[in-house]
Amino acid sequence: MRPTIRLRLTLLYAAAFFLAGAVLIAVMYFSLEHWLGRRPHGGAQVIVREYLAEPQLRGRMNAVDRLASAVGAQAEAERQATLHAMLGWSLAALGAVGVAATGFGWLLAGRVLAPLQQITATVRRVADHSLHERIALGGPRDEITDLADTFDAMLERLDRSFDSQRRFVANASHELRTPLAINRTLIEVALDQPGAPESLRQLGTTLLAVNGRHERLIDGLLVLAGSEQRLIERRYADLAEIARHVAGLAERQAQEADVEVRTVLGSAPVAGDPVLLERLVHNLIDNAIRYNHSGGWVDVRTEKAGRQSRIVVDNTGPEVPDYDIDGLFEPFRRLTGTTRRAEPTSTRGAGLGLSIVRSVVQAHGGSVTAAARSSGGLRVTVVLPAAGSRDAVGASAQRR
Incomplete structure (x- = not known):
C-alpha cells in the first residue's frame, strides 16, 4: 500500500x-x-x-x-x-x-x-455524474482555497464546452438529417415512376445506397458524441435480453452474408442506458458479421462473474495483425489488407462501430478489449459493473 x-x-x-x-x-x-x-x-x-x-x-x-x-x-x-x-x-x-x-x-x-x-x-x-456541481470551498484564503477555485473555474469551462458540444450535436443532427431525408424521398419517388429507364433506376439505387451510408455515418457520429459523457440516469438492463433481441434482428443480415450467429446467453444485469447498451451490442454483432467470410460464424456469450457482467463476441474472418488491434477502436479506422469481407462495398460501415462501443462502455464505467484469434477473426470482450436487482437499481436512481 x-x-x-x-x-x-x-x-x-x-x-x-x-x-x-x-x-x-x-x-x-x-x-x-x-x-x-x-x-x-x-x-x-x-x-x-x-x-x-x-x-x-x-x-x-x-x-x-x-x-x-x-x-x-x-x-x-x-x-x-x-x-x-x-x-x-x-x-x-x-x-x-x-x-x-x-x-x-x-x-x-x-x-x-x-x-x-x-x-x-x-x-x-x-x-x-455531472459537470454542474462545484466545490465552493469556504474558509480562509490560502493555497488550498486557490486550488479549489482553480478546479471550479476549470469545471465551469468544461461545462460550457460540453453544453456547446451538445447544442452543436443537436443542431447538426437536424441540419444534416433533413437534407438527407429529402434526398432519399426524392430518389424513391423517382424510382417509383413507371416509365423510369433502367439507367435511371441503377443510378437511383446507387444514390440510395450512398445516401443510406451517409445517414448511418451521421447517426454514428451523433451516438458517438452523445455517449462521451458519464450517464446521469441509470436503469436496470440485462445484457442477455439485449443480445437475444439484437441477434434476432441480425438474422437476416447474417443469412445474406452466409454467417451463422450462435448465442449462449446467461443473465448479465447492468445499470445504464438501455438504448446505448442496445447500440453497443448491435455494433459488436454487426461488426462481427461484416468482417467475416462466407460460411463463417459469430458466437455471442453473456455472463455474470462476481461484480462484473460480460458480453463476449467471437467471429471467424480474416487474420487480424496485432498492430491493428489498438487502432480498431479509433473512429474511421478499419482493418488493413484486402481480405474479402461479408458485405458489399455500397453498404460498408462508416468505421465508427467499435469506437462507439468504446465510448458507450466508458460512459458505463466499464472496459472493452479485443484480441485476434489464431485461426482468424476477432474476440471482443466488454466488461461492465454488474447491477443488483431491478428494485435496487430503481431505488438508487431515485436517490440520485
Missing part, C-alpha cells in the same frame, strides 16, 4: 520533533557537563588537607592524601551519575512526548488535509 500524504506529513512532523528534541538534549547535556566541570569539586581535597595539616596531624600526611583523593573520586562519580541520570530521563521523556506528538501530528495532518479530501470527493462525483 502506497503511503498517503497524511502519513508522510505525520512522519515528517515526528522526525522533525525527535530531531529537535535530540539536539536540545545534547545541548543540555554538554552544558550541564561544562557547568559541573567548572565546579570546585577538588575543593574538598583542599579543605581536607588544610584541616588535617594541623601541627598535631602533620605526621599523618599520607592518610590525608588518601582521604582527599577518595573525596575527589566520590565527587566525580556523583557528577557522572548526575549526567547519566539527566540523559536517561531526558531520552525517556523525549520518547513519551514524541509518541504523543506523533498522534497529535496525525490529527493535525488530517485537519489540514480535510479540504483536499473534500476537493477529491467533489471532483470524483463530478467525473461520475
Whole structure:
C-alpha cells in the first residue's frame, strides 16, 4: 500500500520533533557537563588537607592524601551519575512526548488535509455524474482555497464546452438529417415512376445506397458524441435480453452474408442506458458479421462473474495483425489488407462501430478489449459493473 500524504506529513512532523528534541538534549547535556566541570569539586581535597595539616596531624600526611583523593573520586562519580541520570530521563521523556506528538501530528495532518479530501470527493462525483456541481470551498484564503477555485473555474469551462458540444450535436443532427431525408424521398419517388429507364433506376439505387451510408455515418457520429459523457440516469438492463433481441434482428443480415450467429446467453444485469447498451451490442454483432467470410460464424456469450457482467463476441474472418488491434477502436479506422469481407462495398460501415462501443462502455464505467484469434477473426470482450436487482437499481436512481 502506497503511503498517503497524511502519513508522510505525520512522519515528517515526528522526525522533525525527535530531531529537535535530540539536539536540545545534547545541548543540555554538554552544558550541564561544562557547568559541573567548572565546579570546585577538588575543593574538598583542599579543605581536607588544610584541616588535617594541623601541627598535631602533620605526621599523618599520607592518610590525608588518601582521604582527599577518595573525596575527589566520590565527587566525580556523583557528577557522572548526575549526567547519566539527566540523559536517561531526558531520552525517556523525549520518547513519551514524541509518541504523543506523533498522534497529535496525525490529527493535525488530517485537519489540514480535510479540504483536499473534500476537493477529491467533489471532483470524483463530478467525473461520475455531472459537470454542474462545484466545490465552493469556504474558509480562509490560502493555497488550498486557490486550488479549489482553480478546479471550479476549470469545471465551469468544461461545462460550457460540453453544453456547446451538445447544442452543436443537436443542431447538426437536424441540419444534416433533413437534407438527407429529402434526398432519399426524392430518389424513391423517382424510382417509383413507371416509365423510369433502367439507367435511371441503377443510378437511383446507387444514390440510395450512398445516401443510406451517409445517414448511418451521421447517426454514428451523433451516438458517438452523445455517449462521451458519464450517464446521469441509470436503469436496470440485462445484457442477455439485449443480445437475444439484437441477434434476432441480425438474422437476416447474417443469412445474406452466409454467417451463422450462435448465442449462449446467461443473465448479465447492468445499470445504464438501455438504448446505448442496445447500440453497443448491435455494433459488436454487426461488426462481427461484416468482417467475416462466407460460411463463417459469430458466437455471442453473456455472463455474470462476481461484480462484473460480460458480453463476449467471437467471429471467424480474416487474420487480424496485432498492430491493428489498438487502432480498431479509433473512429474511421478499419482493418488493413484486402481480405474479402461479408458485405458489399455500397453498404460498408462508416468505421465508427467499435469506437462507439468504446465510448458507450466508458460512459458505463466499464472496459472493452479485443484480441485476434489464431485461426482468424476477432474476440471482443466488454466488461461492465454488474447491477443488483431491478428494485435496487430503481431505488438508487431515485436517490440520485
